[in-house]
Amino acid sequence: MFFRKAGFQKGRAWIEISRENLRHNVGQLRALLPKECELMPVLKANAYGHGAAMIAKELQKLGVQAFCVATALEGVELRQSGIRGEILVLGYTHPEQFSLLRRHRLTQTVVDFDYAQVLNSYGKEIRVHIGVDTGMHRLGENWENLNRIRHLFHMRNLRVAGMFTHLCAADGENEEDQAFTAMQAQRFYRTVGNIETSECTSLKAHILGSYGLLHYPELAGNYARIGIALYGLLSSEEDLSRCPVNLRTVLSLKARVASVKELRAGESAGYNRAFTALRQTRTATLAIGYADGLPRALSCGVGSVLINGRRAPIIGKICMDQTLVDITGIPDVRPGDAAVVIGESGEESISACDLAKQAGTITNEILSRLGPRLERVLEK
Numbered sequence: 001m002f003f004r005k006a007g008f009q010k011g012r013a014w015i016e017i018s019r020e021n022l023r024h025n026v027g028q029l030r031a032l033l034p035k036e037c038e039l040m041p042v043l044k045a046n047a048y049g050h051g052a053a054m055i056a057k058e059l060q061k062l063g064v065q066a067f068c069v070a071t072a073l074e075g076v077e078l079r080q081s082g083i084r085g086e087i088l089v090l091g092y093t094h095p096e097q098f099s100l101l102r103r104h105r106l107t108q109t110v111v112d113f114d115y116a117q118v119l120n121s122y123g124k125e126i127r128v129h130i131g132v133d134t135g136m137h138r139l140g141e142n143w144e145n146l147n148r149i150r151h152l153f154h155m156r157n158l159r160v161a162g163m164f165t166h167l168c169a170a171d172g173e174n175e176e177d178q179a180f181t182a183m184q185a186q187r188f189y190r191t192v193g194n195i196e197t198s199e200c201t202s203l204k205a206h207i208l209g210s211y212g213l214l215h216y217p218e219l220a221g222n223y224a225r226i227g228i229a230l231y232g233l234l235s236s237e238e239d240l241s242r243c244p245v246n247l248r249t250v251l252s253l254k255a256r257v258a259s260v261k262e263l264r265a266g267e268s269a270g271y272n273r274a275f276t277a278l279r280q281t282r283t284a285t286l287a288i289g290y291a292d293g294l295p296r297a298l299s300c301g302v303g304s305v306l307i308n309g310r311r312a313p314i315i316g317k318i319c320m321d322q323t324l325v326d327i328t329g330i331p332d333v334r335p336g337d338a339a340v341v342i343g344e345s346g347e348e349s350i351s352a353c354d355l356a357k358q359a360g361t362i363t364n365e366i367l368s369r370l371g372p373r374l375e376r377v378l379e380k
């Protein structure tokens with residue numbers, strides 16, 4: 001063998017996960033939950049880029065017993081890493097993949113009544129949570145169709161273990177959003193109430209995501225499906241500054257300096273020669289690009305990275321695998337040094353929220369697009 005199995009992990013571009021901060025966030029979020037409500041962390045999209053298996057194992061050590069994913073294959077990955085307990089698939093699963101649900105004891109969301117019939121016709125028992133559409137109009141059977149929802153409990157092959165709805169304006173601060181959220185909750189709990197008295201008494205009912213828990217903890221239910229807040233973030237910087245609990249970011253993103261160059265005034269750099277040096281300029285080429293999830297929209301000075309505690313603006317167009325930064329005036333930068341793309345260096349820091357703002361999107365998109373080439377390294 002020319003390389004060891006557990007080889008060096010920080011060779012090119014990598015993610016560092018803070019176990020301590022993850023534990024801190026679990027503690028903070030649990031403190032918000034009423035007694036009968038459990039944390040049901042959302043590990044979809046590779047745990048918002050953090051690394052689903054690694055995060056799930058840490059959570060399992062902390063006593064977490066229920067998880068959400070978006071797809072059946074994400075659920076399979078968790079089972080293969082030794083995750084026990086409930087794994088709820090929040091999204092659509094194709095009938096050809098129903099066998100995975102059974103083989104790996106995954107719980108499937110009933111995305112609507114027609115889908116329930118397809119699930120039922122598979123002919124073998126499948127554990128499900130019923131999605132109830134209370135106004136988002138994405139997935140779930142319409143709350144108004146109570147008879148259809150009732151009928152699901154009598155389908156021979158569905159084992160209904162829970163019901164949930166998803167709030168679509170829980171992040172809103174204005175009165176209209178608050179009224180809409182109250183209406184969604186009322187519709188949901190009315191539906192649950194109708195079912196509980198007639199069809200089933202031990203249902204798990206859940207309604208809250210991160211913003212729901214932070215803004216409407218009184219709506220609790222049996223589970224809180226927490227994604228973004230678990231990772232110490234919210235969708236935007238403004239929301240985070242108003243956050244009622246103290247959360248800590250779990251992820252840092254770093255990349256190696258591959259090469260350092262001197263440009264004379266008038267020389268250009270990168271694709272389309274999008275950067276031209278106005279003066280003598282020192283550049284560093286970083287071993288990370290848009291294929292790793294660094295948005296190309298941060299090109300040409302929109303974004304920056306940190307090297308030796310100093311800010312180095314991105315110059316030219318971000319490439320698929322590489323990025324150029326201006327390190328003029330930052331002493332002692334050498335090939336092999338680490339640049340911080342998300343995280344802290346000296347007194348400076350760049351958050352995923354900063355990147356999101358610069359790229360015109362939300363934190364969730366930045367994180368969930370962090371690619372498979374990035375190694376995930378668990379730190380203390």
Ligand SMILES: *Cc1c(COP(=O)(O)O)cnc(C)c1O
Pocket residue numbers: 042044090166208209210211225226227228229
């Ligand atoms: C993604 C998702 C969540 C988690 O949302 P966050 O805002 O990240 O906490 C919860 N429920 C459903 C149905 C989701 O799709």
